[in-house]
Amino acid sequence: MNKDQEALFAKIKEAICSSIECSSVRKKAIKVTTPYLDWMGAQVSLYVTEEGRITDGGQTLNQISSLRVVEDFEYWPYKLDYFERYNIQQIRGSLDLCYLDSPDGILKYIQGISRLPTFFEAKPISAIEDKFPQTVRRAILDTLITDYPERPRDDPIGWALKLTKPRSIKLDGITIHSDMSPSNENRLIQIISHANSSASDKRQHVASKLLDPLLWRRVNPQVELFAVVYDLSKYPNESQNLLEQEADRIFEMKNEMARLRVAEAVAEL
């Protein structure tokens, strides 16, 4: 190293070291702000809790959730390798530092949490769409993870995601769709939306939702149809009668306990 290189190296080192800041934040934690920028151009921050835990405060997984890529993250084949490589452990909703054995481990952790959301393509809501099916899936996912007593100890989030994702069943020449994937493979969950559409659209939507179970029942009489609707009275009488006749159970999400009942219907055999 010549003198010029040495002087420049010293400047770079000083610039990096002098840019780290520390401040007090909520819950008696401290915030450490690094000079590096994350995927959105904001300074990377981490938190040291009162108990001495180094954590991201839940921001990384909440960003992933708000970008609507939770499923992509949960099924990401590199997830465990990435956590291992970047010294990260997931504690509930936070990504915490795993080992504090060496300075290298802290730097890996900082790089790991700041880069993670860039591996998933954001899915912003982009057009006027009926959000009821998405709202129901999120509510049931949330109920399965937090309130359902029989949830597994090991990876409850992955388990809940599997149950709430849509399912396709291939029959001879046709494909049957279910809006969720209940444990009971003979059960179809159909989410009835279009509550704000015209009466004719509602009729058409309800009829289309009942077609798949009717077709499936031709080859499998054991098929159960569970319908999830916000408020049945908002649909034309003809559609209400059709649903009551064909569905084995109807859950109205306007009722407080409906979330738990649907979660049971999805999780139980």
Add this chain to the structure above:
Amino acid sequence: MIEGGPLELTPCPYCSDEDAVNLDAHRVSSEILPGHYADKLHISGYYVEYEGFKIYVKPDGFDYLLMAHQSHSGPFRAVDGRRLDDHPHFHELDFFHRINGAPGKRRPVPPSLKAGMNSAELLEAFLNHYYFSDGRLNAIEMPSKKAVQKGLEEFYE
């Protein structure tokens, strides 16, 4: 204009804090920004356990243009010259006052931002201040509180 219908705050799937909410990303169309920003702009929001709710607007593949923070760690100077401590504020890039070629930062604190405001009030103030419209007729509401069953903490350990 915000696409995809009115914005709604949703409970964080992983957090137990009562005021922990996220805002699902929505595409935003803009007639003011040049196409390479406007064609792929989105608004989103997330919760941080130690700092509260944050909102940002950014184009895909580039840095944020606007942010809103429920809190600030340490004192800061607002655009109007006031020196504030841990106060809700907006954060915007200042293309007219560049530092070494890069846009500077401004922290506007309009009267609609009040200490102790919740996430819904912060989002409402942000949309109004920057003239974002999502077709909403009613005020933004906090999501209903989750009833978390107690005594099951060991399942998460």
